[in-house]
Each structure stands twice: as structure tokens, then as C-alpha cells.
Amino acid sequence: MLIYAKRADVMDQMELVAWSSTFSVGIKLIDDQHKELLKLTNDLFNHCIGDEEAEEAYFKSIIDGAVKYVKVHFATEEKIMLSTKFPGYMEHKREHDRFVLTVVQQVKDFEDGKKFILASFTRFLKDWILTHIAVMDKQYFQYFKKLATKKNDGRLTINRADIERSTAG
Ligand SMILES: [Fe+2]
Numbered sequence: 708m709l710i711y712a713k714r715a716d717v718m719d720q721m722e723l724v725a726w727s728s729t730f731s732v733g734i735k736l737i738d739d740q741h742k743e744l745l746k747l748t749n750d751l752f753n754h755c756i757g758d759e760e761a762e763e764a765y766f767k768s769i770i771d772g773a774v775k776y777v778k779v780h781f782a783t784e785e786k787i788m789l790s791t792k793f794p795g796y797m798e799h800k801r802e803h804d805r806f807v808l809t810v811v812q813q814v815k816d817f818e819d820g821k822k823f824i825l826a827s828f829t830r831f832l833k834d835w836i837l838t839h840i841a842v843m844d845k846q847y848f849q850y851f852k853k854l855a856t857k858k859n860d861g862r863l864t865i866n867r868a869d870i871e872r873s874t875a876g
């Protein structure tokens with residue numbers, strides 16, 4: 708007889724995605740939020756134990772908070788992009804909105820009793836988050852880097868004058 712051990716017991720707290728500096732977008736607040744999103748994904752991964760009932764219970768217990776967190780993160784990025792007049796704002800926001808819609812739909816399907824596989828959801832989340840950070844979030848980072856100037860205290864920051872200069876002409 709085969710005995711399946713629960714993954715979380717055997718390999719305590721595995722990381723599906725580990726944070727690395729290559730994910731950094733250069734803004735501490737955003738990096739911290741991204742780290743939190745990766746942590747959330749890793750937590751989901753550690754609860755993919757092949758026990759449908761337990762997986763569903765876990766998903767149910769965290770999903771509302773997770774969706775709220777994602778929304779806060781998106782709102783933070785959107786606020787920064789707007790205030791710095793980032794030209795790719797609309798496209799970026801559309802991606803955020805599309806992602807939220809997809810997740811909300813999956814949660815709805817789950818609540819309606821449709822088949823739910825935590826591992827698939829986790830994989831989707833991981834792929835989306837990593838691709839989004841690597842491609843879209845890096846785009847505003849490139850823009851900010853061009854925009855920012857070294858201030859008197861030696862720090863690289865963006866102020867109103869920087870934004871006005873970049874949008875003039
Ligand atoms: Fe992000």
C-alpha cells in the first residue's frame with residue numbers, strides 16, 4: 708500500500724518562486740508588495756497537498772484577503788503611474804483589470820461548486836505575476852529611471868519639475 712504524505716509536511720515551506728533582485732522595480736514600496744504577492748503564491752503552493760477538501764478550505768480562507776491585497780497593489784502602481792504621467796498607464800491598467808476579472812471569475816466558479824484545482828490556480832497566479840512584473844512593471848521602472856534626477860541629498864527621486872520636464876514639448 709502506498710502512503711501519500713502531505714507535501715507541506717515533507718518539504719516544509721517550499722518556495723515555488725523565490726524573490727530575487729532581478730524582480731526589483733526600484734521602488735521599495737512596490738518591491739515589498741511584489742514580495743508579498745510571491746509569498747502568497749508560495750503559501751498556495753504549499754497547500755497543494757492533493758487533498759481536495761483541505762485545498763478548498765484553504766482557498767476559501769485566504770482568497771478574499773488575497774484579492775483585496777492584489778487590488779491595493781494595483782491601485783498603488785496605478786497611482787504612481789498616473790502622478791508621473793507614465794504614457795503606458797492605460798495599457799497597464801487594462802492588464803490589471805483583466806487579471807482581477809479573471810480571478811474574480813475563478814472565485815465565482817469555485818463558489819458555484821465548479822471543479823477547482825488549487826495547483827492549477829497557483830500555476831496561473833505564478834505565471835501571471837512573474838510575467839507581469841518582468842514585462843509591464845519593468846516598463847514603468849524604465850520610464851521612472853529616465854525621469855528621476857539625482858537630488859541634492861544624492862537620492863534618485865522624481866519631483867514635479869522632473870515630470871514637467873519630461874512632458875514638455
Ligand atoms: Fe506589480
Ligand SMILES: [Fe+2]
Pocket residue numbers: 784799803839843844
Ligand atoms: Fe502592474
